């Protein structure tokens with residue numbers, strides 16, 4: 618029996634952990650007619666949505682687009698755990714959000730260098746999320762080594778990560794989302810679209826994502842779909858405008874809302890969806 622993950626096994630910026638309960642309810646309530654159909658998680662990120670869809674509908678074909686190489690990080694999770702065990706003595710004595718002494722910072726940097734020289738895979742994103750204040754991320758060694766101070770981002774030792782069975786049964790691809798969607802032209806598939814949000818912080822991703830990409834994606838949008846966006850991106854005004862212009866794709870769309878973790882300041886995130894009217898069976 619595989620544990621159901623409600624957050625990604627390794628840190629990933631933009632993962633939908635704060636939305637996962639509502640996402641699962643939506644999949645169960647509104648997309649059950651596709652239980653044996655195809656779901657395309659075109660902006661897969663950490664694979665969290667793919668994992669949850671597969672847990673809910675084991676017979677569905679679930680395609681996870683691993684554009685960021687998250688699977689490579691998962692494949693090396695035991696190496697990451699071993700390095701964390703070595704780092705913990707320099708880390709676990711601090712309180713949450715306390716800066717580490719310069720000696721402990723140097724000791725940790727030395728430990729990472731030693732493991733790297735032994736041929737270990739170094740998951741810079743994970744180590745930076747453990748050591749950088751306020752959710753900072755480093756994609757590589759150069760970015761990591763620029764950081765002036767390390768912090769204890771949790772109380773006590775860093776726990777061991779576990780991804781057992783996480784992507785079991787899920788099909789993994791790695792390509793541009795637009796190319797992937799085009800491959801399924803003419804087929805009835807559920808498009809699960811969680812692109813980088815316009816006008817929000819995207820530093821955790823390897824890509825550039827701008828207005829042009831967003832508009833290209835909208836041109837490929839078709840029912841049934843679930844589209845994630847945020848109040849920060851002004852998406853509802855945009856959709857109203859599309860409907861006013863007679864665009865059918867958003868007509869009669871439905872919406873669910875979630876407030877993400879940044880407290881009162883955060884604007885809501887949305888799942889905008891249409892579940893389709895045709896039955897597969």
Ligand SMILES: C[S@@+](CC[C@H](N)C(=O)[O-])C[C@H]1O[C@@H](n2cnc3c(N)ncnc32)[C@H](O)[C@@H]1O
Pocket residue numbers: 625629630631632633634659660661662663664665666682684685792793794795811812813814822823824825826
């Ligand atoms: C909001 S995140 C998705 C998070 C994911 N739903 C999760 O729960 O982990 C958006 C993702 O789209 C990826 N991305 C950006 N441009 C892309 C493209 N052209 N094709 C596919 N993925 C892309 C980013 O690198 C990032 O991983």
